[in-house]
Amino acid sequence: MAKVSDINVxxxxxxxxxxxxxxxxxxxRDDLHLTGTKYGCGEGRxxxxxxxxxxxxxxxxxxxxxxVGRRKVVTIEGLEQEGxxxxxxxxxxxxxxxxxxxxTSGMIxxxxxxxxxxxxxxxxxxxxxxxxxxxxxxxxxxIIAAIKQAASKPEASR
Amino acid sequence: MNAAEExxxxxxxxxxxxxxxxxxxxDRREFFKQLGCGLVVLCxxxxxxxxxxxxxxxxxxxxxQLPSQIDAWLxxxxxxxxxxxxxxxxxxxxxRTSLTQAIAExxxxxxxxxxxxxxxxxxxxxxxxxxxxxxxxxxxxxLHRIGAAAREALLDLAADHFKADRATLIIADGKVSxxxxxxxxxxxxxxxxxxxxxSAEHEGSVTPAADWKIAGTSVPKVDARDFVxxxxxxxxxxxxxxxxxxxxxxxxxxxxxxxxxxxxxxxxMPGVKIVRDGDFIGVTAPDxxxxxxxxxxxxxxxxxxxxVSSSDLFDHLRKSAGAANGRGGGEDTxxxxxxxxxxxxxxxxxxxxxxxAHTPLEPxxxxxxxxxxxxxxxxxxxxxxxxxxxxADAFGIPQENIHVIVPDTGAGxxxxxxxxxxxxxxxxxxxxxxxxxLVWTRQEEFTWAYxxxxxxxxxxxxxxxxxxxxxxxxxxxxxxxxxxxxxxDIPHQRSQAHGSDSPxxxxxxxxxxxxxxxxxxxxHMDDLAAAVKMDPLEFRLKNLKDPRLRAVLQAxxxxxxxxxAKPRETHGIGLAAGTEKGSYLATCVEVxxxxxxxxVKVIRAVSAFDCGAVVNPNHLxxxxxGALVMGLGGALFEAIEFENGMVTNPHLSEYRVPxxxxxxxxxxxxxxxxxxxxxxxxxxxxxxxxxxxxxxIFNAAGVRLRSMPMVPDGLKI
Numbered sequence: 065m066a067k068v069s070d071i072n073v074x075x076x077x078x079x080x081x082x083x084x085x086x087x088x089x090x091x092x093r094d095d096l097h098l099t100g101t102k103y104g105c106g107e108g109r110x111x112x113x114x115x116x117x118x119x120x121x122x123x124x125x126x127x128x129x130x131x132v133g134r135r136k137v138v139t140i141e142g143l144e145q146e147g148x149x150x151x152x153x154x155x156x157x158x159x160x161x162x163x164x165x166x167x168t169s170g171m172i173x174x175x176x177x178x179x180x181x182x183x184x185x186x187x188x189x190x191x192x193x194x195x196x197x198x199x200x201x202x203x204x205x206x207i208i209a210a211i212k213q214a215a216s217k218p219e220a221s222r
Numbered sequence: 223m224n225a226a227e228e229x230x231x232x233x234x235x236x237x238x239x240x241x242x243x244x245x246x247x248x249d250r251r252e253f254f255k256q257l258g259c260g261l262v263v264l265c266x267x268x269x270x271x272x273x274x275x276x277x278x279x280x281x282x283x284x285x286x287q288l289p290s291q292i293d294a295w296l297x298x299x300x301x302x303x304x305x306x307x308x309x310x311x312x313x314x315x316x317x318r319t320s321l322t323q324a325i326a327e328x329x330x331x332x333x334x335x336x337x338x339x340x341x342x343x344x345x346x347x348x349x350x351x352x353x354x355x356x357x358x359x360x361x362x363x364x365l366h367r368i369g370a371a372a373r374e375a376l377l378d379l380a381a382d383h384f385k386a387d388r389a390t391l392i393i394a395d396g397k398v399s400x401x402x403x404x405x406x407x408x409x410x411x412x413x414x415x416x417x418x419x420x421s422a423e424h425e426g427s428v429t430p431a432a433d434w435k436i437a438g439t440s441v442p443k444v445d446a447r448d449f450v451x452x453x454x455x456x457x458x459x460x461x462x463x464x465x466x467x468x469x470x471x472x473x474x475x476x477x478x479x480x481x482x483x484x485x486x487x488x489x490x491m492p493g494v495k496i497v498r499d500g501d502f503i504g505v506t507a508p509d510x511x512x513x514x515x516x517x518x519x520x521x522x523x524x525x526x527x528x529x530v531s532s533s534d535l536f537d538h539l540r541k542s543a544g545a546a547n548g549r550g551g552g553e554d555t556x557x558x559x560x561x562x563x564x565x566x567x568x569x570x571x572x573x574x575x576x577x578x579a580h581t582p583l584e585p586x587x588x589x590x591x592x593x594x595x596x597x598x599x600x601x602x603x604x605x606x607x608x609x610x611x612x613x614a615d616a617f618g619i620p621q622e623n624i625h626v627i628v629p630d631t632g633a634g635x636x637x638x639x640x641x642x643x644x645x646x647x648x649x650x651x652x653x654x655x656x657x658x659x660l661v662w663t664r665q666e667e668f669t670w671a672y673x674x675x676x677x678x679x680x681x682x683x684x685x686x687x688x689x690x691x692x693x694x695x696x697x698x699x700x701x702x703x704x705x706x707x708x709x710x711d712i713p714h715q716r717s718q719a720h721g722s723d724s725p726x727x728x729x730x731x732x733x734x735x736x737x738x739x740x741x742x743x744x745x746h747m748d749d750l751a752a753a754v755k756m757d758p759l760e761f762r763l764k765n766l767k768d769p770r771l772r773a774v775l776q777a778x779x780x781x782x783x784x785x786x787a788k789p790r791e792t793h794g795i796g797l798a799a800g801t802e803k804g805s806y807l808a809t810c811v812e813v814x815x816x817x818x819x820x821x822v823k824v825i826r827a828v829s830a831f832d833c834g835a836v837v838n839p840n841h842l843x844x845x846x847x848g849a850l851v852m853g854l855g856g857a858l859f860e861a862i863e864f865e866n867g868m869v870t871n872p873h874l875s876e877y878r879v880p881x882x883x884x885x886x887x888x889x890x891x892x893x894x895x896x897x898x899x900x901x902x903x904x905x906x907x908x909x910x911x912x913x914x915x916x917x918x919i920f921n922a923a924g925v926r927l928r929s930m931p932m933v934p935d936g937l938k939i
Binding site for chain 2: 083085086087090093094097098099100101102103104105106107109110112139140141143144149153154156157160162163164165166167168169172190191192194195196197198199200201202203204205206207208
């Protein structure tokens with residue numbers, strides 16, 4: 065796979081010098097120092113590495129950076145706007161929806177993707193949509209509550 | 223360096239009290255050189271042996287032959303900054319918050335004015351580790367003492383400042399003022415130019431729980447914003463200039479030794495360096511993928527002995543069992559023979575417990591860097607000083623030359639007592655002459671970490687027709703003695719733990735063997751209740767005096783609606799109770815267990831929990847909820863499978879952990895006993911999940927499942 069010289073991350077083009085076969089996860093973390101996106105399993109089964117790729121929740125450990133092209137990548141670092149947390153980030157704070165919080169970035173990115181798709185997701189929809197994200201500390205009940213809270217905010221779909 | 227040569231970790235090791243290898247030398251000049259002028263308060267406690275040796279403790283010190291140990295300290299700087307130093311590690315149990323609350327409470331200072339420095343071997347006093355639910359009963363109570371002593375010292379300083387009687391002074395919101403006066407003085411103004419060292423050896427003016435204003439409240443996680451924005455740096459997020467990435471060649475089986483190796487292809491890769499030291503083979507490379515490719519290109523032959531597989535596990539544990547090892551079961555009471563004679567019925571059963579993996583979402587990771595023979599390592603661990611010892615042993619260098627830094631870690635659950643990744647990264651960095659980052663893959667974490675011990679548990683019990691249990695004999699093979707002793711009032715009792723030969727590397731896990739032992743005991747209790755045709759709650763209460771355990775049973779069943787619950791067809795209800803590490807738990811669940819479809823799902827769960835005075839209700843609820851969710855994995859489907867020295871399901875696609883779709887509706891009842899000292903709470907809430915589910919499946923489907931996990935492939939009848 066050809067070398068990649070730039071990708072669009074969090075609204076700006078970022079220069080990189082990476083072999084195309086490397087994972088997007090590795091390039092985000094190791095080259096661009098965007099370490100909010102986490103490695104958890106390397107097989108797309110835990111969701112810790114979830115980012116938005118043209119708005120779709122995507123396991124960045126399963127994406128070769130060479131396949132990203134001009135698509136827009138959004139990571140957890142790109143959610144806060146002008147010092148304002150995304151309503152779902154705020155809702156995680158309000159519900160203490162984490163313990164060790166290693167899953168939190170991926171949970172929030174998946175949750176944001178859900179809220180962009182569905183204005184007021186039902187509990188069953190939340191469970192179905194989020195089922196690929198693991199919280200080993202078991203804070204699922206709080207995460208569901210946080211998504212519900214954020215869904216009630218008009219700016220949640222941003 | 224070979225993992226197979228490392229000493230086997232004892233399942234119950236975290237209950238052992240090793241004496242520290244190292245004591246921080248108290249040198250007042252050093253404190254102020256490092257921290258600047260101000261007030262320092264040390265918590266000094268006697269070493270464990272001194273306390274055990276008995277005799278009255280003298281005020282102000284103890285014999286010179288028993289040097290005292292500093293467990294934590296606090297500094298209030300000239301700028302008013304409050305900094306607390308403790309060796310405890312944050313692994314998601316939210317102790318950074320709860321320990322901050324202890325200081326804020328005693329100093330009457332805002333949470334935001336306090337900084338906790340934790341788990342950094344250069345900055346904090348020695349600590350054995352963060353395990354055994356000891357942070358709250360031990361460290362928090364020490365910090366209360368430190369905070370109270372600091373408050374007293376500040377009031378003394380303020381009395382001088384105002385030239386007033388101490389009794390007329392008020393300390394609040396990080397300031398001291400005179401009653402009725404508008405004038406106030408900040409902590410920084412009071413400590414300016416001071417080089418004051420106080421020690422907090424006694425309870426002093428520690429605030430009783432009933433009067434808590436900050437402790438005892440639901441303070442949010444102190445640095446939570448860093449986690450929701452991705453800014454927090456876990457050890458795997460650390461980076462250094464010139465840092466390389468490492469990867470280690472793993473043997474094809476446990477206990478394997480290297481026969482031959484060909485590394486030519488790897489050596490030819492640009493930027494790749496091979497490190498060989500005995501059976502340890504690793505590589506460094508400019509990026510992680512190249513390191514991985516280099517390791518894949520290595521051709522190695524390993525010799526491994528033939529080993530026990532999971533299909534033969536339980537036979538092996540029983541056959542290789544030794545005599546009772548005296549752990550956990552307590553003394554025999556009465557005579558089992560007499561107790562059985564007095565029984566109208568006897569029940570005998572065997573329970574099997576599989577190995578399970580902690581599966582912290584952050585796998586083991588380390589960044590290591592050498593400079594002039596001194597080693598610095600960032601790694602996720604529950605035992606920063608333990609990791610330092612491992613590094614000192616591995617490299618034959620003094621502990622003083624090693625600096626271990628543990629950033630708040632992506633969970634442990636008892637699974638991060640060791641420093642494998644730290645040792646490996648340090649070995650690679652030493653050879654490379656550059657800093658190295660090593661992040662274990664999930665597969666490595668599933669294979670080369672250690673597991674919760676598997677076990678076989680035999681119970682033989684006798685009961686009279688009126689429901690009184692007359693005899694209880696219980697033997698645990700391999701998994702351990704935690705929670706083994708029955709809390710019920712049984713006149714004739716023998717409970718013993720036996721060590722066995724463990725085919726897999728095993729170690730601590732949240733609540734240790736208490737989960738296995740509660741599963742066996744509380745399942746057996748239900749069978750006894752059924753044998754004498756009694757309601758499971760009524761049967762337990764009949765055999766139980768302990769008021770705290772009775773209270774949680776009552777609270778859980780009331781909230782659940784035990785007496786009125788009429789589960790739908792294919793649904794069942796179950797309960798379990800127990801006590802461990804000074805706290806008390808009862809759990810009730812409703813389970814769907816459909817014999818036709820084989821599906822099993824926990825629908826609803828209620829836990830009532832008493833751990834004394836509650837420090838942070840919201841975070842405690844979070845722990846109890848999380849323990850329920852984690853516990854249902856081991857109860858229903860988690861199991862490590864292995865064959866002849868290799869794990870055969872080392873992926874999240876093969877090893878199932880609880881997900882959103884497994885979540886029951888959870889309710890938590892906290893007893894909050896302000897009159898009882900706070901016990902640790904991160905572990906015990908897991909122990910009743912499995913038996914409550916098993917009892918509910920029995921209630922629904924009439925099948926008694928005696929193996930954990932109970933339904934790895936669905937309900938089969």
